[in-house]
Amino acid sequence: MKLNYLFWAAALLLASESVPVTAARLATPLPSAPQPPPGVPTRGAEIYETKCGACHSLDANRIGPKHRNLFGRKAGSIADFHYTNALKQSGIVWNAQTLDRWLQNPVAMVPGTAMGIRLTSAQDRADVIAYLRQNSR
């Protein structure tokens, strides 16, 4: 009887410490990156033309590197384009998430990059990313 009492007392003591933590964890959703809005490739094509087109093309290296088949490509890996060391050494692989961060603030993501233009609208970024995805294999 006494042993039983001790057992339940210990169990309650443990429970009193662990239950609130567990409950709090269950009640609080896990932090996750905000989901970007769905992108529209046709709108992305227009934004690409007017906001990216001064430096970039799909099929030619200009001020910036060519963009066809960008998805899944390692940053700084087009052989005949002269990149900054910062981008070559960044280790970034381009996908929807990395592109969203990059287009939001390239200088913050890769200090030393030569790209300064930002797309501040999440919808614009999503549209351009959808367009770039459409033009990747």
Next chain:
Amino acid sequence: MINAIDMNSRRRVLAGTALSLSAVGALALLGQTTRAAGSVAASPNVGQDVQLLNAALALEDEGIAAYQIGAESKLLTPDVLKIAVTFQGHHKQHRDDLTAAIKRLGGKAMEPKSQPDYAKSLGTATLKDQAGVLRLALKLERGATNAYLGLISSLDQSDLYLLAARTASDESFHAAVLGNALGEAIPQKAPMFG
């Protein structure tokens, strides 16, 4: 590679000699100190600005080349050719302003590519008429306006904001003239850029 400046030593030199130098003399000394500074970066942000300005310089070099190709294409009427040459002159002034700013920061201005390289990357072999030349110019000018506006928030040195904004204004003027020449409707929505 960026040649950077030792800002502290520059400040020390200027502080110690400012009383005995005229403004012109101080500026000359500043220039000499910058050139003699070697290759140690004063601040990562100065190097960052040099990278961004060099990208803008590449943009201007490409614009100058595009207008040159257009001017030599024999596709432009004399009146339009005159405008193209004037706009090219503006881009040459932008190039010189950017080069001066890069040197002032202790950086090295990038050299332009060759004319055939620009012709290839811009796809100018497909240009068949004046409207095609104007459409290419308009695309570059619109893009350049957005590029300069987008650059402002990434620049660290506040004195460069005006340079970027001023240049963006010139590019938007070019875009307006070219859009009008092509008969484009006036945009109904503002802002038109940025």
